[in-house]
Amino acid sequence: MTKLRVINFAVSLDGYGAGVDQTLDDPLGTDGERLHEWAVQTKWFGGPGSPDGIDDRFIDAGFESIGATIMGRNMYGPVRGEWGEDMWTGWWGSNPPYHHPTFVLTHHAHDPIEMEGGTTFHFVTDGIESAFEQATAAAAGQDIRLGGGVSTIQQYLDVGLVDDMHLAVVPILLGAGERLLDRTDRLDGFGPPEIVASTTVTHLTWRKA
Amino acid sequence: MTKLRVINFAVSLDGYGAGVDQTLDDPLGTDGERLHEWAVQTKWFGGPGSPDGIDDRFIDAGFESIGATIMGRNMYGPVRGEWGEDMWTGWWGSNPPYHHPTFVLTHHAHDPIEMEGGTTFHFVTDGIESAFEQATAAAAGQDIRLGGGVSTIQQYLDVGLVDDMHLAVVPILLGAGERLLDRTDRLDGFGPPEIVASTTVTHLTWRKA
Numbered sequence: 001m002t003k004l005r006v007i008n009f010a011v012s013l014d015g016y017g018a019g020v021d022q023t024l025d026d027p028l029g030t031d032g033e034r035l036h037e038w039a040v041q042t043k044w045f046g047g048p049g050s051p052d053g054i055d056d057r058f059i060d061a062g063f064e065s066i067g068a069t070i071m072g073r074n075m076y077g078p079v080r081g082e083w084g085e086d087m088w089t090g091w092w093g094s095n096p097p098y099h100h101p102t103f104v105l106t107h108h109a110h111d112p113i114e115m116e117g118g119t120t121f122h123f124v125t126d127g128i129e130s131a132f133e134q135a136t137a138a139a140a141g142q143d144i145r146l147g148g149g150v151s152t153i154q155q156y157l158d159v160g161l162v163d164d165m166h167l168a169v170v171p172i173l174l175g176a177g178e179r180l181l182d183r184t185d186r187l188d189g190f191g192p193p194e195i196v197a198s199t200t201v202t203h204l205t206w207r208k209a
Numbered sequence: 210m211t212k213l214r215v216i217n218f219a220v221s222l223d224g225y226g227a228g229v230d231q232t233l234d235d236p237l238g239t240d241g242e243r244l245h246e247w248a249v250q251t252k253w254f255g256g257p258g259s260p261d262g263i264d265d266r267f268i269d270a271g272f273e274s275i276g277a278t279i280m281g282r283n284m285y286g287p288v289r290g291e292w293g294e295d296m297w298t299g300w301w302g303s304n305p306p307y308h309h310p311t312f313v314l315t316h317h318a319h320d321p322i323e324m325e326g327g328t329t330f331h332f333v334t335d336g337i338e339s340a341f342e343q344a345t346a347a348a349a350g351q352d353i354r355l356g357g358g359v360s361t362i363q364q365y366l367d368v369g370l371v372d373d374m375h376l377a378v379v380p381i382l383l384g385a386g387e388r389l390l391d392r393t394d395r396l397d398g399f400g401p402p403e404i405v406a407s408t409t410v411t412h413l414t415w416r417k418a
Contacts, residue, residue, distance in 0.1 A: 013224075013378075013390060013413075014224055014393075015224065171401065171404065172396075173396055174393065175393035181223055183382075183384065184223075184382040184383065192380065192409075193380045195380065195406040195408065195409070196406055197404040197406035199404065200404070202378070202404055204222075204380055
């Protein structure tokens with residue numbers, strides 16, 4: 001049975017999943033890169049490995065048994081409004097790290113973009129449920145990773161489609177930006193989380209109760 | 210050298226150290242008791258012990274080498290304004306768990322109250338620095354525990370007097386109440402925290418850099 005899973009999504013101690021002012025140079029907004037220092041030091045990202053190996057295990061697990069990805073348009077790129085002439089193909093170069101069908105939520109239609117390595121970006125204009133159905137079909141029995149950003153995860157939480165959610169809580173304060181858990185009902189329907197600490201972050205994993 | 214230490218102070222995942230509407234029945238405000246379920250199950254509080262023993266160790270450590278306590282008036286009791294006729298002596302019965310001089314910040318003078326078991330409540334009306342000085346003298350070389358609540362801790366953080374701060378982050382959302390880390394500068398001057406997870410909470414300990 002295909003699950004919709006949030007995996008390795010980083011939030012600050014004060015709850016922000018991204019800073020303000022996303023730009024081409026700052027894909028996660030001002031100070032947002034500080035949310036990902038723990039991740040970029042892992043071997044998967046080409047780093048030396050996390051100090052105790054725990055973050056490496058979580059990052060690696062985020063790519064196992066995943067047959068499709070769903071993401072919001074802001075995670076796909078900085079373009080707003082109509083796509084225009086610019087041939088934006090994501091932040092990840094010619095060979096993105098997904099290697100499977102990847103569904104981008106947008107209000108603006110766009111032909112699919114086939115990348116190297118098995119990633120094809122599909123642009124979904126008819127809503128989050130449609131994206132979920134298409135991703136479920138594409139995943140062929142594997143799970144779907146819900147990439148982000150904050151607004152996309154909130155929308156799927158609000159319709160109860162998220163099966164499990166793994167957040168990496170980074171012990172820094174951003175003070176502004178997009179706050180993931182801004183309402184108390186967003187954890188309704190999940191049991192108490194599993195808690196695992198590395199030397200750098202706290203991994204919290206909620207599963208549907 | 211006497212340190213001023215925040216120990217075992219519980220905050221929700223969305224950062225609240227207490228809920229709203231503190232009353233005699235709800236000393237921590239609406240839902241605030243949920244912040245302390247992890248603590249009351251420890252042996253120190255007369256519970257069965259925490260599932261993995263980790264929370265027990267943290268709770269026990271919170272009473273070691275402490276020679277004085279400072280707390281805000283709201284932590285001491287629900288009385289507001291003038292003390293009046295009511296002989297309030299704290300939430301903790303005739304033998305409070307402090308067993309040392311305990312300094313209560315207030316705008317309203319009150320004679321010291323000597324309790325059983327070594328706790329004497331002293332009421333300090335001339336500010337947080339004065340309370341710190343009096344507590345330092347009383348601690349006689351041991352450390353001072355800064356009890357809370359949120360506003361009291363914030364005031365001491367803002368003048369840079371806190372040497373280390375241990376928060377127990379409880380993976381629940383309160384959505385309203387008193388938010389401890391509501392400004393990004395409140396962690397300035399501390400290094401990255403030590404992170405220890407139990408099965409129920411995350412223990413974060415910052416020390417002066």
